[in-house]
Amino acid sequence: MAADRPAPVVAAASPDPLAAPAARDWPSDGRDYTAQRYSPLTQITAENVSQLGLAWYADLDTYRGVEATPIYTDGVLYNTLPWNITTAYDAATGEELWTYDPQTPREFGRYACCEPVSRGLAMRGDKVIIATLDGRLIALDKADGQPLWTTRTFELDTGFAYSITGAPRVFGDMVVVGQSGGDMGVRGFVSAYDVETGEEIWKFFLTPAPEEDGPDGVASDGVMDWVRSTWSETGMWQTLGGGANPWDSIAYDPDLNLVYVGTGNSVPHARFYRSNNEGDNLFVCSIVALDGTTGEYRWHYQMNPGEEWDWTCTASMISATLVIDEEERDVLMQAPKNGFFYLLDRATGEFISAEAHVFQNWNEGFDEDGRPITSQAVRYGEVPVMVAPGPGGAHNWFPMAFSPRTGLAYFPAYQSAFPYAVQPGWEPQPLRSNSGWGGFTGEGLNARMGIMAEAAELERAWLTAWDPVRQEARWQVELPRHGNGGVMVTASDLVFEGTTRQTFAAFDAFTGAQLWEYPTQSAPVAGAITYELDGVQYVAINAGWGGGAAQIERGAGIEMPRSTARLLVFRLGGSVELPPLEVDASAPPEPPRLTASEATVTRGAQLFAETCALCHGQNAIGGVKDLRHMTAETHAMFNDIVLRGAYLERGMASFADILSEEDVEAIHAYVIARANEDWGR
Known part of the structure; x- marks a missing residue:
């Protein structure tokens, strides 16, 4: 040393x-x-x-993303996979000790933004805790993997496309868990459960319900009138939930007995549709501190008032004691998607400082209270504008670390930009990606492609x-x-x-x-x-x-x-x-000839953007499976896959509840058109 x-x-x-x-x-x-x-x-x-x-x-035995941090104690390593399959290993030899498969329904894969991943698990005493994609919290016996109790964190008939991809957290004698689904349209909440029984202790909603629905009867009721005042009186938030779902990081200070909840993006993304371009829209893209015993509100800091760029504040939240201006401060630090690194006072939420770590063009500074000054240049309309960072974020969920020896935080950073625009005449659709974003066809597409080329020059990691x-x-x-x-x-x-x-x-x-x-x-x-x-x-x-x-x-x-x-x-x-x-160097197969009309392809492009792009990429490029590279066999099965669940066991659920045969034919025509445009490049 x-x-x-x-x-x-x-x-x-x-x-x-x-x-x-x-x-x-x-x-x-x-x-x-x-x-x-x-x-x-x-x-x-x-x-x-x-x-x-x-x-x-x-x-x-999966090609899907594996995002979980394993955990370890007493000679055993515990790990969890997509679909929440959980295994215990002898930590010295790798011998498998037990595996538990909660039989997560594969149709929930369509509700997961970015694959049916699980980012981890938790433990307390003799229990390993998992949170499943379909909303169950399950305590397993550490010794043999058998379930000790199961509780449901959300009901399946809410009309919202809830899922869970984040790790549950155990703080003292309670398990705290959030949920995903903000791109589809959900009303975010966080909830706590007794680690011994699974009984709910408290629940806190992070966006308001319509006033006529009345109080929820949970810990957030005390602030919900004030929260509702930060949203417009009308807007699609009332039916799509508003978002702010805490899909990853949740932290805790045992001395202050505060639970810190990092919240997600708003929905619809476009503030024009969500809230008539009005209001801060609490608590989207915020850190919210709650009383650990009761779940009641204590303070919040909102990184992006009126968020509309798919930025989230769900990244790692780290506690540390730092010397700032010759004074020890107990801080909470976070580097969320928006490109800044933040320091907040852990007890009060007071803004201490923030600075950009990548190129950004949305922020013109902070006022005396630490509120960000948002450039009007990034408040988009129907004409696409370039905003940096893009929706992937300057730092996403990938865990950050901090060394008290070096005094440094370490995290993967990504410099990017993206074209944002409002889709004229957009109507939300149930259980789809409800962004309200446009610029996917016509002149808007031409502008979008130009901005994407410019953004590509900025990309660094x-x-x-x-x-x-x-x-x-x-x-x-x-x-x-x-x-x-x-x-x-x-x-x-x-x-x-x-x-x-x-x-x-x-x-x-x-x-x-x-x-x-x-x-x-x-x-x-x-x-x-x-x-x-x-x-x-x-x-x-x-x-x-x-x-x-x-x-x-x-x-x-x-x-x-x-x-x-x-x-x-x-x-x-x-x-x-x-x-x-085994290196697979084979080229993508040659696509079928395009026979559909331009009108059908245009309609298919819009349906693809609303329904398919979440998993299969903007402009049908990439995604979980690049549909431009389908085999002749898959093309022949296209309708059976999309409407009749032929690939359900692979995580591709049926969309028959929201798409007609005609819709699917239009989407297929668009995919064929994109494949023909790009084949052979």
Whole structure:
């Protein structure tokens, strides 16, 4: 260790093992309540990390994105996959101890924005807690994986396309969970449950119901009249829910007994339709602090009043104590989608500081109360305008880490821009992507394509080390493409991250120098963990390329051949080898000839944007499956797949409830037209 680097500090013991776990353990998503993803282990160092090798791996038998952070305690590693299939492994050998499949209905895949992923699980005492895509919270016996209790977090007949993709969190004796679905149209809420019984403790809605519906009878009632006043008296929010769903990060301060909820984007995205271009629309794109016992409102900070760019504030929220202007401050830090890094006072929500870490054109500063000053140039109408960052965000859900030794936060950053426009005469559709965005046909499309070309010149991706006190980058490592994975840091000053080079890498936490890299055959987007068992330090990561970032990469036509997803576990001197990657160099098949009329193709383009683009990419480029590259067999089955669920077991549900045969023929014609435009490039 360099002479000028501080000695490792071991946290004091706590009666709550989740507040200050043993150094060897990683029992929750962010390791402890600070969610710093910082481990005190030091066996693996800058001097010996080059000797890190594979100790064992588990094939996960899926090409879908695997976004979960595993958890570890008592010699057992727990992991969860798409469709919430959960497995316990002997953490030294990789022997499978048990697997639990909650039989998540595959039709819920159509409600998941960016694949039916799960970002993690939780534990407390003898229980492992999972939250399923279809809204169940299930406590499993850690010893054998058998269910101990099950509770439903949302009903299936609400009319809203709710789902859960985020990890549940255990804080003390309660489980707190949010839900997804904001792109489809939901009314966001967060709820807490007794960890021993699954009984609901409290619930807090994050957007208002129409006034005529009356109070909800839950913890948010006390502020809902005020919240409703920040929305227009009329607008599509009343039927589409408004959004603000907490689909990823939720944090906790046990001393203040505050639960911090990061909220999602608004719906419809276009503020013109959602709220008549009026109001802040609380609590979209905000951090909301709630009383841990009652769920009652304590404070909030809204990053983007009147949000309409698909920006979310659901990224990692990290607690730390920093010296700012010679005073110790207990802060909450977050780098959400909008391109800024924020520091807030944990107790009061007071705005301390914020600074952009990528190019952005929406913010003209902050007023004396910390409210952002939004440029009117990014408040779009029917003519597309370029806004930076784009909807993928400057920092999305990929976990951020913080080292109390270096005083730096580490996160994957993405510089981007996107053309935004309102679709004239747009009408919302049930259970679809309800953005209200336009510019997909005619002159709007021409303008959109020009802006996208300009935006492509701006695209960059980095691993960024950020000084939150000075609000500046200490170092950056440039990496290819969006989608570089979550970050973990250790007391031996190593930063671990999966990269879109399809590698897992270690960097010097002070300088950013790359010290080690391992070819993983699939880009690891998840967060890594480290643990110690029988005196040996291990590092574990899920390598499973997928989700929203993969849709962007596939849309650029640069997706690399990859293996199925794997759980990879490393140790010093590990010598296990992965089987060789089968490189598929085949070209996309030649598409059928286009026979449909221009009017049919135009109608299909609009239906595709409303119904299919969420999973299959804007302009039919990329997505979970690039439909331009369908085989002749798939083309022949197109109607059966879309209307009759022929691929239900692959996660492609029937859309017969919202699409007619004529609609599907139009969509198919549009896909064929796009395939013919781009085939052979």
